[in-house]
Amino acid sequence: ENVLTQSPGTLSLSPGERATLSCRASQSVTNNFLAWYQQKPGQAPRLLIYRASSRVTGIPDRFSGSGSGTDFTLTISGLQPEDFAVYYCQQHGGSPPITFGGGTKVEIK
Amino acid sequence: QVQLQESGPGLVKPSQTLSLTCTVSGGSISSGGYYWSWIRQFPGKGLEWIGYIYSSGTTETDYNPSLRRRVTISMDMSENQVSLNLSSVSTADTAVYYCARVAMTVVRGVTRSFYGMDVWGHGTTVTVSS
Numbered sequence: 001e002n003v004l005t006q007s008p009g010t011l012s013l014s015p016g017e018r019a020t021l022s023c024r025a026s027q028s029v030t031n032n033f034l035a036w037y038q039q040k041p042g043q044a045p046r047l048l049i050y051r052a053s054s055r056v057t058g059i060p061d062r063f064s065g066s067g068s069g070t071d072f073t074l075t076i077s078g079l080q081p082e083d084f085a086v087y088y089c090q091q092h093g094g095s096p097p098i099t100f101g102g103g104t105k106v107e108i109k
Numbered sequence: 110q111v112q113l114q115e116s117g118p119g120l121v122k123p124s125q126t127l128s129l130t131c132t133v134s135g136g137s138i139s140s141g142g143y144y145w146s147w148i149r150q151f152p153g154k155g156l157e158w159i160g161y162i163y164s165s166g167t168t169e170t171d172y173n174p175s176l177r178r179r180v181t182i183s184m185d186m187s188e189n190q191v192s193l194n195l196s197s198v199s200t201a202d203t204a205v206y207y208c209a210r211v212a213m214t215v216v217r218g219v220t221r222s223f224y225g226m227d228v229w230g231h232g233t234t235v236t237v238s239s
Contacts (some may be wrong), residue, residue: 005155022238030220031223033220033223035223035224037224037225037226043158043231043233044154044207044209044229044230044231045207045225045226045227045229047225047227049225050212050223050224050225051223051224054224056225077140086154088156090225090226091165092154092213092220092223093220094160095174096171096172096174096175096178097158097171097220098146098161099158100155100156100157102155103154103155103156
């Protein structure tokens with residue numbers, strides 16, 4: 001199983017600040033099949049980024065993904081009030097083919 | 110646009126079978142290019158992939174090895190629905206259950222592209238309790 005470890009568990013920041021979220025895989029992620037999701041309370045996760053760095057249509061360009069192999073990063077440049085949420089990384093490959101990270105909560109400082 | 114809606118009992122007794130349905134509107138589940146997945150989220154907020162199904166002529170399924178003995182995912186083309194059955198449930202199966210569309214292509218067992226889970230249902234809460 002490819003275990004994804006997200007850090008930090010909680011990120012306390014003010015609106016306008018930059019958020020840097022980490023996702024580390026226990027094994028190399030096949031073809032960088034790594035996605036990022038945002039989840040707000042009472043809602044389903046929403047896809048933000050796929051293939052490590054490709055932004056979904058309609059997602060603001062302040063969200064960016066980077067990384068390869070086992071280390072990946074989601075950056076939110078200039079936090080907006082609606083960005084305070086929990087973020088999950090997900091990978092495809094291996095057995096089971098899909099695993100999720102434990103999440104990073106971005107909260108208002 | 111494509112929308113997904115989960116439905117099923119909110120309360121299941123231990124040792125019984127949990128049965129949920131995901132109704133897809135705005136697109137056909139057999140149109141190809143997409144897998145249809147079940148995911149659950151535990152009260153502590155962790156997400157777990159349960160399995161997925163694909164059909165475009167032939168039907169393929171894959172399940173989380175940790176659940177394989179107890180889970181079955183199937184499709185009803187006539188109703189445009191994807192179903193989940195999880196047998197012998199315990200309190201550890203209490204969770205919010207989501208269905209989601211997975212944009213990916215697999216050729217001869219090798220994933221050629223993976224674009225993530227791009228459409229999700231709202232989720233349905235299932236509690237296992239006597």
